[in-house]
Amino acid sequence: MLAWFSVLWVATVGLVNSKELPSNYHQLRGHQVWQVSDGMDDVVQGLEAEGVVDVLDHSRSRRSLRIAPQHQEYVHNLLKDNNMDYKIHIEELLSFFQEEESAEEESRLSRRSESREQQICTADSCPQPLTDEYMTLDQMEWYLSELTDSHPDLVDVSSIGKSVEGRDIWLVHIKAGKCREEKEGKRGRRAKRMARRSMETKTLWIEGGLHAREWISPAVALRLIDNFINDCSMSETNEVYIVPMSNPDGYKYTWTTDRMWRKNRAVISNSECKGVDLNRNWDYHWGVGASKSPCSEVYQGLSAFSEPETQALRDAMKKVGDIDLVLSLHSYGQVLMYPWGWTADPAPDTEAMKKMGDIFAGGARERHGSTYEVVNSAGGFYYASGATDDWAKGKLNSKYVYTLELRDGGKHGFKLPSDQILDAGNEVWDGIKRFLNALN
Ligand SMILES: [Zn+2]
Known part of the structure; x- marks a missing residue:
């Protein structure tokens, strides 16, 4: 770097x-x-x-x-x-x-x-995710609330729980077998039957915004929602679940008070420090390589799943059940990591995760030449437990599980310029498409 x-x-x-x-x-x-x-x-x-x-x-x-x-x-x-x-x-x-x-x-x-067409997000409406600036929490919520109105059969938006400060955590479900029908009516229904016959439905779970300061993560998650809605070749045969903003309190706080805030906003008794690292709070070999100090950026919490945000995500993932691909979006570093994070021992399906990871990276490289390195989470030198990926692998038994560190390689870090939102979103979309086509 x-x-x-x-x-x-x-x-x-x-x-x-x-x-x-x-x-x-x-x-x-x-x-x-x-x-x-x-x-x-x-x-x-x-x-x-x-x-x-x-x-x-x-x-x-x-x-x-x-x-x-x-x-x-x-x-x-x-x-x-x-x-x-x-x-x-x-x-x-x-x-x-x-x-x-x-x-x-x-x-x-x-x-x-350059008089480029300006995207519009007014005080009470946001028809599309913005690509030329980072969205506030309110703008994201306006966009999500309009989704079900504009795509009543294809998209379902529901709250899976509340954050520490009482904000909703929204799950977007883009339903398999509905896209062609919405866009093409009867003709679409016929095409849909053909498509479903030739492909097996896969289930994807994409988690964004777990770490508050990683603004590109929810921005890319919102891009992916838009892409899946508009590209029936992908959404017709896949059940897609996306949580674009998993840590709304933390995100809000990065806009109002501290741009570098990472954790949630939990009040910890007997400490002047706040917040639990939501990517150290999941219950799989909890407590390895994380911190017991509330003042640490990697504070694991008082117990596994002590936080309402991780509880909500866990319960919603368990409800979906069989998930073929779990992707947790973070930044930065341009790295695609597969479990385990808590030990250097290989996880089940390691070879398959590596192989499909390379296929993702190949797709992501094509449009802008961006390289995403495919590596093991622990990397043999830095152990950390309590992350989404280890839990999804160890407890949910999903076959393909990754943490994706998005742009960039380190030049701007968390302060990735907003004119990279579109390119970052597009290359991840290309990678996912390549991945799903190979899987099918
Ligand atoms: Zn992160």
């Missing part, structure tokens, strides 16, 4: 004018990003569990760590004691975001001046 931040950093804390940045960036003042090289993962994992560093990429050989000003000296000393080298990649995170924001604004303006 070539520097998240290959940009030159000359700014210092004093030069930052945080007034120009929205308030959800302000508490990142003084935060730095350090990169430590390969090896000594137990040291990094220990620091992460203590809650003094935020590991920004979990799957690569090099680690980027976000460190708040009050912890920098401590981490420096500890790395030195362990003979570990590090480089400061961002001296001032606020300046980095400031640059990214201005670049984003410039690109937005130039797109407008």
Whole structure:
């Protein structure tokens, strides 16, 4: 991974004018990003569990760590004691975001001046998922609420439960055998019978937005909903279940208060820190490589499935039952990971998951040349349990289970420019299509 931040950093804390940045960036003042090289993962994992560093990429050989000003000296000393080298990649995170924001604004303006057709999301309506900006939670909900009106037979949108703060978690079901009928009437019904005869119905589950700051994840999930609705060759023969926003409280919080928030917003008794890592809370070998400290970004919770968000997802997945493909969307790194995450031992169907993973990656590469590396979650060096994928494999016994780290490779990280939403969505769509065609 070539520097998240290959940009030159000359700014210092004093030069930052945080007034120009929205308030959800302000508490990142003084935060730095350090990169430590390969090896000594137990040291990094220990620091992460203590809650003094935020590991920004979990799957690569090099680690980027976000460190708040009050912890920098401590981490420096500890790395030195362990003979570990590090480089400061961002001296001032606020300046980095400031640059990214201005670049984003410039690109937005130039797109407008190209008089491209502007997408519309008003205060109370959103007919399509936006591709030229990230959607607020309200906009997503408007889009979802309009889906069933515009596709009453094909699409079903239901709440599978509530978040800690009482927000609905929405599940979109695009029903097999309904697409052609909706689009082509009687003629479609005939084509539908033909198609179903030649193909076996597969069931897919796609989870987006489990980690709040990974904005590209729900954006891609919404793109996929739109794609499945409009491409009958895929939705006619597959039962598709998509939860675009699994952590609505956290997502809302990244818009209002802290752009780098990852967890849910659970209040933890006897702690000044909030939030459980929803991708460390699932009940399969729970507690490996996660943290017992509520201040850690990978806090596992008081018990497995302690959180209403993971409970809702678990119950809805169990209700669907036989799921052929489970895909959990995260960012960043462009990696497709298969279980296990909790151990280096191979999971059942490892060879099949690898083979089909390569087929996905081949499809995803075609349009824009983006590479997605297919690797084992634990990678033999970084164990973590309690994620959706291990549970789906170990308890639900789904054959094909993956965590997909979306764009990018690290240049922008979580601050992926919004003009990449469409391309990121399209390449994942191409990968899924290739995958499903090969499976059928
Ligand atoms: Zn994630």
